[in-house]
Amino acid sequence: MAAAAAAGAALLMLLMAAALAGGDDSDWVRLPSKCEVCKYVAVELKSAFEETGKTKEVIDTKYGFLDRKGSAVKYTQSDIRLIEVTENICKRLLDYNLHKERSGSNRFAKGMSETFETLHNLVHKGVKVVMDIPYELWNETSAEVADLKKQCDVLVEEYEDVIEDWYRHHQTEDLSQFLCANHVLKGKDTSCLAEKWTGKKGDLASVGEKKSKKKSGKKKKKGRKDESEGAASLPDTGEALEGVQEQAPLTHSPADEL
DSSP states (O other), X not given: OHHHHHHHHHHHHHXXXXXXXXXXXXXXXXXXXXHHHHHHHHHHHHHHHHHHTSOOOEEETTTTOTTOOOOEEEGGGSHHHHHHHHHHTGGGXXXXXXXXXXXXXXXXXXXXXXXXXXXXXXXXXXXXXXXXXXXXXXXXXXXXXXXXXXXXXXXXXXXXXXXXXXXXXXXXXOHIIIIIIIIITTTSXXXXXXXXXXXXXXXXXXXXXXXXXXHHHHHHHHXXXXXXXXXXXXXXXXXXXXXXXXXXXXXXXXXXXX
């Protein structure tokens, strides 16, 4: 029991150190690079176009014209689809969270980070987690993600002609290559475009990386094993950690991410 408590305390300290490094904000807030911004703009554009490309809707372009000239056009080839996707694309980046336990551009991904997933589990075990950031602010958008969205707004406006050109003439080409490598980052560092996250299934950092079912199955089993081992190292509900107080389990869940 003592060993489990010590292991749990050590784990908590490491997680808190990784998520909430002390000192001046400039020491631990690292705003997204232009490469990271373009990478996830391209990821979300591809995803949005895939989502809106499944309809068979046809638009009557004669509507609104007095001479009734015009013709029917498929929604998937229309200006309306392009406008709707580009106007809302940057809002999608607010669904991202910061995963500080990861390196490179993989620190941006949807879903709860491993750090806060562990803290979440500790709270539900009855452990009182005390951090510099109040519990009520756990669900606030991080400075990095807010800046990701802000830079996205500027990028989409500046390169709207490039995005439109891809939409009309180059959809067979990879959007990350066409938009980022060939235009936004031309002559600049493009290394983040090649970074892939191969961890938990569902993380957006691994979008576009196609794996065989066999490999995916092995990684799922490994993930379950790692989660089981991590859960085993946590203390029982009734066991107090050094420097950490116990409290009754909350009736609601903490937010996913900073």
